[in-house]
Amino acid sequence: SVLPIFSIGGVGKSTLAQFIYNDPRVQAHFGKRRVWVCVSDLFDKRRITKEIIESFTKEEYKPLFSLDALQVEMMEQLGRRKFLLVLDDIWQEAIDEWESFYAPFKNGPKGSMILVTTRFTTVADRVATNNCKPIQLEGLDRDIFWEFFSKCSFGEERPESYPQLQDIGHNIASRLCGSPLAAKTIGRLLNMELTVQHWETVRNSELWELPHRENEILPALQLSYLYLPQELKRCFAFCCMFPKDYSFERDEIVDIWVAEGFVVSSGSTRLEDMGIRYLDDLRSRFLFQTDPKYPNRTR
Numbered sequence: 001s002v003l004p005i006f007s008i009g010g011v012g013k014s015t016l017a018q019f020i021y022n023d024p025r026v027q028a029h030f031g032k033r034r035v036w037v038c039v040s041d042l043f044d045k046r047r048i049t050k051e052i053i054e055s056f057t058k059e060e061y062k063p064l065f066s067l068d069a070l071q072v073e074m075m076e077q078l079g080r081r082k083f084l085l086v087l088d089d090i091w092q093e094a095i096d097e098w099e100s101f102y103a104p105f106k107n108g109p110k111g112s113m114i115l116v117t118t119r120f121t122t123v124a125d126r127v128a129t130n131n132c133k134p135i136q137l138e139g140l141d142r143d144i145f146w147e148f149f150s151k152c153s154f155g156e157e158r159p160e161s162y163p164q165l166q167d168i169g170h171n172i173a174s175r176l177c178g179s180p181l182a183a184k185t186i187g188r189l190l191n192m193e194l195t196v197q198h199w200e201t202v203r204n205s206e207l208w209e210l211p212h213r214e215n216e217i218l219p220a221l222q223l224s225y226l227y228l229p230q231e232l233k234r235c236f237a238f239c240c241m242f243p244k245d246y247s248f249e250r251d252e253i254v255d256i257w258v259a260e261g262f263v264v265s266s267g268s269t270r271l272e273d274m275g276i277r278y279l280d281d282l283r284s285r286f287l288f289q290t291d292p293k294y295p296n297r298t299r
Contacts, residue, residue: 053073091118
């Protein structure tokens, strides 16, 4: 069975999939036969198939294996016990490739499940099997969204104490399409300075006017990057050197930042400890996320 979850970016597709993937009942049902693959905009059948096999066998396959050879091996692996496979963030480019990729799964063990997240209705309709209706996630209702956005923006402060900021906040919230990710990101940005000048600057930013398709992450989220301190901006920008959805160890990326001279010393604090602070700060701004395959590890 293939069950798609679809919505615009930032509403919570991957978060919902993570809850399902890491639910104790799901873990007990599928055991170690759970696989998570980040797909993104490039639907590389060979890479995805290779990652699935390696997750099952815990062995690294040589890059020389052809797609046909990998699919034969995957059918061998699939024929043993039921499994859960999460294909996170599939884009429209996958539509033409889906049938050939999915072919080895058609005769997989009974009770197996493929969970797909995507921003595109066309992808959801294409990959869903007859016994599964695609699930559409909507943004939060206006009142619930405002309550959440208000907590992110005002923190421990009482919103009633800032009537002018409330008016500005309502205006900003109306542009965020009910997205929890946008509420957390923009809310944290506003919380940096509870002044009319700061909130007006955010509200009047030209980024709100950038054109975007309805299935894209809101351009307003770029504000979070623009307001980063310079040292954090350098560290985050450097990460574009990694492939999309690359999973790294905390110490790995921090050591690189230190070696490149991006981490600024502070008194007697070790550069590596400062680098960890940088990383935690970027995570708190939701620019990094925990690898769902390693919920209890430092990735």
